[in-house]
Structure formats: structure tokens, C-alpha cells
Amino acid sequence: MPGACASTSQTVGPFFHLGLTAVDLSNLAGPNVKGEHITLEGHVLDGDRVPVPDALIEVWQANSHGKYAHEADCQRKPLDAHFRGYGRTATLADGSFRFRTIRPGQVPGTNGALQAPHIEVCVFMRGLLKQLVTRVYFENDPANANDYVLRLIEPARRNTLVARAEGENVYRWNILLQGEDETVFFDV
Amino acid sequence: MGASNNSEESPRLNVTGYRRLRAGTQPEYSHAAYASSCKRCPTHPLVAIPHTLTEVTGPEFTMDDISGNGCDLTRAGTGHPLGEKIIVSGRVLDEDGRPVRKALVEVWQANSAGRYMHERDQHQAPLDPNFTGRGQTLTDGEGNYRFVSIKPGAYPWRNHPNAWRPAHIHFSLFGSAFVTRLVTQMYFPGDPLLPFDPIYNCTADEEARKRLISIFDWETTIPETALGYRFDIILRGRDATPMEL
Helix, strand or coil: CCCCCCCCCCCCCCCCHHHHCCCCECECCCCCCCCCEEEEEEEEECCCCCECCCEEEEEECCCCCCCCCCCCCCCCCCCCCCCCCEEEEECCCCCEEEEEEECCCCCECCCCCECCCEEEEEEEECCCCCCEEEEEEECCCHHHHHCHHHHCCCHHHHHHHEEEECCCCEEECCEECCCCCCCCCEEC | CCHHHHHHHCCCCEECCECCCCCCCCCCCCCCCCHHHCCCCCCCCCEECCCCHHHHCCCCCCHHHCCCCCCEHHHCCCCCCCCCEEEEEEEEEECCCCECCCCEEEEEECCCCCCCCCCCCCCCCCCCCCCCCEEEEECCCCCEEEEEEECCCCEEECCCCCEEECCEEEEEEECCCHHHCEEEEEECCCCCCHHHCCCHHHCCCHHHHHCCECEECCCCCECCCEEEEECCEEECCECCCCEEC
């Protein structure tokens, strides 16, 4: 049916674990994956600052060289046979989530400039009729200052996308659905 | 490492973005009739960003990713699940009508009594030891997928007094890019609960809504065995012109 528009989104509902998290995909990087191994963890909180115990979080990222394991990435950079760059997990009863992965390299953005290292994030949950899309950047990365996407965000809100370094190789990043420090979500 | 002189390492990339979603054909985040959306919807406007390599790429899947009983949900136990056996099939296409190949299609659903095999489902309806309600498959070269299952039952929920969800099957799809990711629900034709369901009715555009209802299909109906339902799914299509990055 040419010309038809994309199908309508519907909520993932409260029982998605049955279909989507039967296999644990929270560890993106086994021991053979090259790069700086990190833990990305945080909580999902609703408008009353109540933990969300039934959110599904998906992540997508480049490898440590800044190359996506996808045919549309024709950069002359090496792939890592052990790294797909995709993960997903459900929040626990306390609203927490945790991924083990590697810090991604820089990928091209607009006008030939490189983007700061980032992980793309998709959030689904009961109560959300379509996914929320956002990104995680890394605290103290000098490339953040010139990142085209971060600069599209009003300065006071940019920090909502920056994971804090907390201990060795641990980054903490919370997803706040509402409130003064509501996480920035993207229209993609 | 030459991370900062990328232009020497790699040729300029042409990235073709995906078309923006048409107004009214998708739900808004805030939908008062759906109580759970009130505290979980963002209140700031979304920030529009261009499609970079990050957005136009996404995970690729193979048959190695298919686990459990794959596309046959009736083979989860040692016996036959209770209920009306159905064939749910269709095509995954993009907005230009092109098949989306190797799309990962994942489904989950209640059993014929309207009960999910999930610890948080407190509905009094019985569980069926022969039905877990989980399926996965990949589309073929023409974008076709096919599941064998049981028609799910309606079930009550607490959104409003005497609230019942119409029978539905949850669908999750990965297309060729992270921005084509889609989670949706398939409904059944003639379901009397549809006009009363705030989730089905969350989208303004009536035509877009109706496409969530599967079509009874004689062609895939198997004599003496199973009724066929057809459900085609459309993922976002590409922009006409590439952007140089």
C-alpha cells in the first residue's frame, strides 16, 4: 500500500516482560569487546518522583571506534565482531536499571563534525502511548561542548542527558518523566 | 588515534533520514482518558533533532536471536492450549510500500481466558499451562511474517469503572533503523469493546486507528484447524533526499 503512513503506536503495557525481556540483553559487552568497559545505571521516576517499576529501556550505540554495526555506516573504521551495540532491560521494582557496555567512540554528526560520545535510548512503559527517545552523554567529555545535538537544547536542560561519573567506570543517569529537571526527550 | 581528524579517515557520509510522522496518526503522550499517562508523559515539548548516523542505524537480527518456540505459540507446553487456534500473518512494509526484510517481530498476549502468564496479572481467569503467549520471528525477503496462536480473551483493567481491554496481541518491531522502532497492538474485527477502549482510541486519525484492526482472511484460514487474520504493519519510510554529513 504505497503512500500509507506509518502504523500507529500503542502502549507496551504492563506485561511486556513476557515478550521482550525473556532473554537478558542488559550486557552489551562481553569480555572480548574492545574499549573502556562501563556500567550505565540509574532510575526511572514518574511525575510524583515515584520509581517506575515497569519501564523497558533500550540502548543503541557505536563501538569503541565510533562505528555502528549496521550496513548504513560506511565509515572506514573497524567493526568489533563481539559487539552489536544494542541492549534492553526492564526496570526493577525500585525503578532501577543497569547496562554493562563500553564507552562508544565518536560518530559523525552534521557538517562533517564529530558528535560527542553518546548512547541513544528508547523508553517504553505502561502509560506511554509511544516511545520516548533520548540520549546519554558522558560527564567531563570535552566533546560535549561542541556537540550539535546537545546545543539544540536550552543550556539549563542539557545536564539531564549527561551521565555522572560515579566510581570507577560507573556512570549514573536517571530518567525523569516530569518535573523541573525533566529529562530532555527528542522528536526524531 | 585519529578520532579528531575523521574527515581523513572516512569519506563524507551521505545519510538519508526518515520521514517525520504525519500529524494525528500517532497518539499524544498525554491522553486524559488513559489514566496511567498523566504522571508518565513528558510535559516539555520534544526537542527536534536531525537524523544522524545514530538515528538511521539500528540493531540487525538473525535467526540466532529467535528463542523459545519462535513463531508457533501453540507449542509452549506438552499439550494443546485451550481456545480458538488462529493464524496471524501479514507484511511489514515501509511508507513507500517496500518490504522490510529481516525485521524482528515479537508478540505477546493473554491466553484464551484473558490472562497473561505474568506475575503481575491478577485477573481471576485461569492460566493455561500449554500457553505462555510469547512469540518471535523475522520477516522474509518479501516482508512476510506468520504466527500460529490462540485468540486472546478480553480482560478487565482498572482504568475506569467496568473497564475491559478488547482482545489484542502486542507487537514489537525493529525495522532498518532505530527511528523506525514500533510497538503497537493488533485488534480483532467486530470487537464490541473497541469503541470504549481509551488505548485503541488514543489516536485522532480514524483511518490510522482502523489499521490496528486485523482483517479476517480466508486465504490463510486452514480448514478444520485455524482461522486466519491478516495484519500488515507499516514502518517509517525514508526521506527523498540524502543529507551530507
